[in-house]
Amino acid sequence: MKLYQAFLLSILTVIVVSCKPNEDSKPPDFDDYWIQAVNQLNESPINEEIIKDSIVNDKEWTLYKINSYNNVYIYAWVSKPLSQGKFPIKIRFSGMSKSRTLSDGIPNTWFLKEGNIINMLVDIRGQGLSSKQLNVTNYLTEGLSSKDTYIFKGAYLDAIRTVDFISTNSKSDGNIIVTGGGQGGSLSMVAAALNPKVTMCVIGFPFFSDIDRYDKKQWPMSVFMYYCKKSETDYFELIDRLSYFDMLYFAEKIKVPIFVRANERDNITPIEGVKKFFSLIKSNEKEMYVEPCEGHGCSSNSKKANELEHLFIQANMLSS
Template sequence: MMKHFLSFLLLFASVSISVSTQAQPVERLIKVIVGTDHDNWTYRSGENVNFSVSVFRNGNLLKDVRIRYEIGPEKMPATKKETITLKTGMTTLASGSMSTPGFLRCIVVAEVEGKEYRGLATAGIDPDKIQPAVENPSDFVSFWDKAKAELAKVPLDAKMTLMPERCTEKVNVYHVNIQNFRVGSRVYGILCVPKMEGKFPALLRVPGAGARPYAGDVRTAERGVITLEIGIHGVPVNMDVSVYNDMMASNLSGYWAYNLDDRDRYYYKRVYLGCVRANDFLVSLPQYDGSNLAVTGGSQGGALSIVTAALDPRVKWAAPTYPALSDMVGYLKGRAGGWPHIFDSNNPQNNTEAKIKTAAYYDVVNFAKQMKVPCFYSMGFNDETCPPTSMWAVYNSITAPKELKLFLETGHWTFPEENELVSNWLMGKLGK
C-alpha cells in the first residue's frame, strides 16, 4: 500500500510541475526583493526606470549586506554592472531608459554568510508596441492546410484502455492512443469522461516541454467536462517517471531542434498535427456535445494552445499561459527570442537560412495571426524561460477577441490565483 501511495505522489508531483513547467520558487531565509518605481512596472520609451532593492532576513532589512547587480535588456548582455554594500539593507538603482519597446531587467544577488540569494524585476517599455521579428511565409496557410488534409486521410485507429485504479465515483479514466499524421505514429493521453448521462463539452490539455507521465484532469471532468491530457512524443504516458528521464537524457535530448533545416521533417510538425488529431478523437466521442471545445496549456503548452486554436476551427476558446516557441528569431535582431532559444548566442549552428525559414512555419507569432476565437492570455514580466518580449510579440499579433492578465513578478511559474482565473474563464466559456 505504501509503495503505491508513494508512486501516486511522485506521479502527482510530476503532473503538477507539467502545468507550469517550472516549480514555484521555494521560500528562502534571505529574501531579495526587487521592484520598480512604477506600480505596473510599465514605462514609455525614453522614460527613466528606477529599480528598488531590499534585502530581508526574518522580516527585517539586513544591514551591511553586499550585493552585485546587473541591468540590461532581458537575455542580452548587461549594460550596467556593479558590486555595492547596502548599509541600510535597501537602495534605489537608476538604470536609465530604453529608446525602443522591450523589457529592461535588473538581477540582484546578495551574498550572505557564504551563500547567494537572487531576486529580479523587469520593466516593460511600451510592450503594447512590440512587433514580431519573425517573418510570415507567404505560403504559411497553404502549408498547414495541406498538412491537415494529409492528416485527415490517416485512420484515427483509437484505442482506449480503462484505468480502474484512477476512476472515481463520477469519472471514468482511460489511457488512450490514436494514430497521428502517418500510419504507425501515435498520440497518447489520459482521457477523463463523466459517468453521468448526457452530452458534455471537451477540454484538450496540451503539455509543457519535456517528457513525463500524466494523471489526467479528473477534477474538471467531475464538473461535467470531457478532458484529454496528451503527451507529444508518441510514447505511452503512464510509465514510470524514470523512463521519461532516461528518454530526455538520450533520444529526446534537444528534440526541439530535430530536423530544424527541413520544414516537412521538423519535430514539431508531428506535434502540431498531433494536437489536431487529439481533437479528432475528442469530437468523435459519443459523450461530446458536438459544439464546445477548448484548449489550454502553459509554456510549450501555451504555444500548442495557440497553434491548435489557429489550426482547428472546431476549437472555440484558448487559454495559453506564458507561451514558448514565440518570435524565436528575436536573437538575430538583437533582442530576446522565445524558448527554446535555438537562435541565441549559444547555438550559432542554427543561424542558417534553411533553419530560419523552417522556424517561421512553426513560430507561434504566425499562428497567433490566424486565430479567430477568444483567448485568455496570462504571463509575468520576470519569466526567464519564455522572455516577455517574445510573448508580447505573440499577444500583439492576435486580432481575435483577447483578454490579458498579468502577474508581474512571476517567472516561469504561476500563482494559485492565476490558475484559478484560467480555470474559471474556461469553465465559464464551457458553461460549467
C-alpha cells in the same frame, strides 16, 4: 575625399541591410504549408485503440492509443463523468519539462479529476507514453534539417488530431477548450488556429513566441545556436525554418475566445513576444493577464490568474 567616404558608407549600409532578414517576416507560403500539412494528416485514419479502462472518482478513465501524422501513434488519457448528460471537453497539452514517464498506470493528476468535464491529457510524439514509438534525445533539434522533417510539424499535427478524436465523444456538449503552458500553450494555439472544432483557448506563456528575438545565450536559443555551429547551418536559414512554427504567424488565425496568462520577467518566453502575438490575435474575445513575477511558469499558481481564467471560461462557454 569626404564624398568618397560617404559613398563607401552608403554601400556598407546597403550590404548590412540586405543581409538582415525582414523583421516579423511571415513565410510567403506559411498558410499553404499548413493547409497541405493538415490535408496530409486527414489522409490517415485515426484508428484509436483502448489500452486501459478504469473507474476513478465517479469518472471513467480511458487510455487511448491514437494514430497521427506519418503513422506515429500518440497516447492520451480521457476521463468522462459516469453521470448522464452532456459536458464540455477540455484538452490539456503538457509543457516540455512536464513530460510524464513511460508508465501507463493511472496518473495522479488534478486535471483528469475535474468534475462535470470530459478531460483529455495528451502525450504528443516523443513525449511521455508516446515516446515508446518515437524516442527523441534532443527534442528541440530533432529533424531540424528541414521544416518538413522537424519534429514540431508532427507535434502540431498531433494537437490537431486529438481535437478531431475527442470531438466525436457522445457526451460532448459542443464546447472544446484547449489549454496548457509553455509548449502546451503553443500546441493549444496551433489547435485553435487550425482546427475549427476548437471553441476556446486558455494558455500560459506559450513557447516559440517571436523566436528570432530570443536571447541567444539562453535556453532554448542557445540550443539552436549550438545546432547551427555543429551542423554548419546559417543562422538566417535556421530562423526561416523555425518561422513556420512561430506563434506570431498562427495568432491571426485564432478567432475563438482566448485567455493568456504571462510572466512579467520570463527568460524563456519573453513578455515582449507574448504581447506581440496577443496584439495579432483576431478574436473579439481575448484577455491577457501578466503576473508580476520572475521565471518561466511563475504565473502557473497565481490566484489572480486562476480567478480570471475561471471567469473567462464561464463567460465564453457555448450554450448547449
